[in-house]
Amino acid sequence: MRVTQNMLSNQMLRNLSSNYGKLDQYLEQLHTGKKVRRPSDNPVVAMKGMGYRAEVSKIEQFKNNASEADNWFENTDEALDKMTKALHRIYDLAVQGSTGSYNEEDRINMMSEVKQLKEHVIDIANTSVGGKYIFNGRQTDQPPVNKDGSFNNLYNNDSVMIEVAPGTKLAVNAIPNRVFNADNNDLFSTIDRFITALENSDQAQINESIGDIQTHTDQVVNARADIGARMNRLELIIDRLDHQEVVAKKMMSDNEDVDYEEVITDLITQESILRASLAAGSRTIQPTLLDFLR
The missing domain is CATH 1.10.287 (Helix Hairpins)
Structure with a gap:
């Protein structure tokens, strides 16, 4: 040629x-x-990259969900801690009021303090985070307790579930019935009976209130312990998600970078x-x- x-x-x-x-x-x-600017440069790398990016995006979403769950737990734990301290103070006043060394005027002063503590506990029960009431089950748009201490739905046993990992959902709220109800007596009715007993110097009722208040205090402490156990589990899940994110991003980097x-x-x-x-x-x-x- x-x-x-x-x-x-x-x-x-x-x-x-x-x-x-x-x-x-x-x-x-x-x-x-x-390595590639467009899928046509290397279709295999591009397809794998789409899969790795989807995996990273999914893990990031679960981490966001876990952060929301942690926010619920932290605020619930803090609220239950403050509630426990208030009930301890009411219990101390009940013990003091049961002794014969306090006169009627002393009990009236105790009654005034207990009323204020009741208002404080109502405020705690109506704690809201991001516009959501954390002690009213899935009815997060409504306060669980009215100003007079009556409940909107005391026997609400609904759990707020958040998916924090594939196939893993955690209940992030404290069940109202398990926090405010003990032996079929709600917390604020118990406090009201104690207030009435102090007002009337009813020694027998004051003595009975000691045990009732202690029972409610134990109920709140148990609810807080349950929240703590779920918080510990969430920490393990977050640690696993962090590890999965590192691995997924490394695979994506090895494929594309x-x-x-x-x-x-x-x-x-x-x-x-x-x-x-x-x-x-x-x-x-x-x-x-x-x-x-x-």
Whole structure:
């Protein structure tokens, strides 16, 4: 086959174009840090990347859910702690009131303090976080306790469930019935009976209130212990999610991110090849007819 000057020129241009294309590819990888710019560059890498990104996105969503669950637990634990302290104080007043060393005026003063403590416990029972009442089951848009201490739905046993891992849901609230109800007596009715007993200096009722208040205190402490156990489990789940996120991001990086040392080496090599191609082309493609006659 006869090789013409035009064929040499076209072949050289094709080779130069190919070299420039590879040079552009390495420069793009160096600038972006990614192996591919579009799915057509490497469909296999692109498809795997979509799967890895979906996995990372799913883990991040579970971490957000876990953060919300942790917020519920932290606020519930703090509220139950304050409620326990208030009930301890009411219990101390009941013990003091049961002794014969306090007169009627002393009991009236105790009654005033117990009334204030009752208001304080009502405020705690109506704790809301982000506009959601944490002690009213799934009816988070309604306060569980009215100002007079009556309940909207004391026997509400609904759990607020949050999915914190694939197939794993945690109840993040304290069940109202298990916090405010003991031996079929609600907490505020018990406090009201104690207030009435102090007002009337009813020694027998004051003595009875000691045991009732202690029972309610134990109920709140048990509810807090249950919240603490779920908090510990959530910490383990968050730790596992953190590990899964690290692994998923590493796999995504290994699939998509370039090896800078390798890319820089390939870039330098390609630059050398391009220079060599230009030098060879300048010798092969003669600019004038006189060059053939020399």
